[in-house]
Amino acid sequence: MPVGGRATRLLPLTAETSKAALRLLNRPLVEFSLLSLARQGVRNFIFGIKGYTNYRDLYDYFGSGYGFSIRYNIKPRIHIKYQPNIDDIGSADSARINMEYYNINTPLFAVQGDNIFEIELEDLMRFHKKKNALxxxxxxxxxxxxxxxxxxxxxDGRIKQFIEKPLPEEAPSNLANTGLYVLSPKIKHLFKEKGIKKIIKNRNRLDFGYDFIPYLTNTDRAVYGYKLKGKWFDVGTPNNYLQAMQNLLRGQFSMLKDFGGRIDEKYKIWVQGESEDSAIRRHEIIRKVRLGKIDIKGPVVIGRHCLIQEGTTIINSCIDNFSRIGKNVRIENSAILDRTIIEEQTEILDSIIGRHVTIHSNKNNPTKINSTSVIGDNVTIQNGCTISKTKIYPHQSIRGNFRNEILMTS
Structure with missing residues (x-):
């Protein structure tokens, strides 16, 4: 799993966080891919990590994979390894480094860390073997x-031509790369070819899409295209993040349809919490829902140790762990990440609120956030703000009204 670049399309959420570790439905984004593959028998994973932030976030959360295996009851457990401390110059170069370092002599399945997918791995591997594909x-x-x-x-499925991000009028087909690849172990020898070395020298880059795949097709190597039969979600932009969240909440990812703590089989409402302390708060939220003091519509996930006060409406949204929501708040089609405080009368529509954010609001000066606004981690928003289609970078205190702006620290 190459985990390299800065994920600029998801800024400011990824300003200080690895894209693969960005929280979605109360878990790191890459956990969906790990789960899909682990439940199909994959037991060995390599994070092709570049940069301190990517290493810190993934290693500190996943370690060697022991905790993940316990959490999802994966037996025998998975093993996670990490790219040695060698900076790569692209996703294909990351594959080269790790195939050499770990002496990989079996087919390698390469997965991009910002995608969520469903694939029949056995069928894919049969196709790869039948075609004798490189x-x-x-x-x-x-x-x-x-x-x-x-x-x-x-x-017959053999790829004649591959173009990375062509102009629409120049696209040779409508078959798009999902960022999922099966690599034959023989591919290790290609990294030593003069043509590849020339690409690296001239471009200081070896990316799958821009460099390596075109090189293979231009030199008439056996590269084949396998048409995906299952679901595939790109989570590379705020809009796509919110859409993926909605699709997952509605059960479109077969590997994970139960988020833990479903309150009733009739409704897709999950209130998480298993420990004695978190169960107390869970039962309090469920009591308020059943008494009509909290209005929840559509699929909703609420994390552990959350406090939600009366008069609040939550629609098609996710509330992450340790969040506190005041009276008469409205949250719709939005993601609220963990340890966020949202005071009374706040309205949040179609937006993403980062970790450890505080949103001040009251009856006389309500705060409104809407139109795919993205609030970075550890931001404080003062009473009475209206924030629309705006991105706010971490560690700021904001006051005023903003539309279609990017607020960065000075």
Whole structure:
């Protein structure tokens, strides 16, 4: 799993956090991929990490994979390894480093850390083996090719041409790269070819989409396209994050349809909390829901140790652990990350609120956040703010009204 760049499209959420560790439905984003593969028998994972933040966030949370295995009852347990402390110059270079360092002599399944997917791994591997492929790229049909890598394939699935992010009028097909690859161990020898060394020298980069795949197709290597039959969610932008959250809440990821603590089989409402302390708070929230003192509509996940006061409405949203929500708050189609305080009368629509955020608000000066606004970690928002289509970077105190702005620290 290459985990390299800064994930600029998800800023300010990723200003100080690895994209793979960004919380989605109260767990790190990459956990969905790990779970999908672990439940199909994969037991060995390598995080192709570049940079301190990526290493810190993933190693501190996952370690060697022991805790993950216990949490999801994966037996025998998974083993997670990490890229040695060697900076790569792209996703394909990360694969090169790790295949050499860990002496990998079996097929390698490469997965991008910001995607959530469902794939029948056995079927994919059968296809790869049948074609005697050097590399198999998982493709999916798309309506809009903008910003995607596009492949042109023969009737037998062999890729004739691959173009990374072509202009729509120049795209050879509508088959897009999902960032899921099967690599033959023989591919290790290609990294030593003069053509690859020339690319590295001239571009100081070896990326799968821009460099390595075009090199393979241009030199007539056996690269095949496998059409994805399952779901695939890109979580690379705030809009996509919120859409993926909605899809997951509605049960469109078969590997994880129960988020823990469902209060009733009739409704998709989960209030998490298993320990004695968190169970007390869980039961209090459920009591308020059943008495009609809290209005919850559509699928909603509420994390552990949350406090939600009366008069609050939550619709199609996720509230992460240790969050406190005051009276008469409205949260709709939004993600509230952990340890956030939201005071009374706040309205949050179609937005993402980062970790450890405080939103001040009262009856006379209510705060409103909407239109895919993204609030970074540890931000304080003062009473009476209206924030629309705005990004706020971490560790700021904000006062006033903002529309379509980016607020960065000075």
């Amino acid at each position: 590399m198999t790229i998982v493709l999916r049909e798309v309506d809009n090719v903008k910003g995607l890598g596009i492949a042109d394939i023969n009737p």
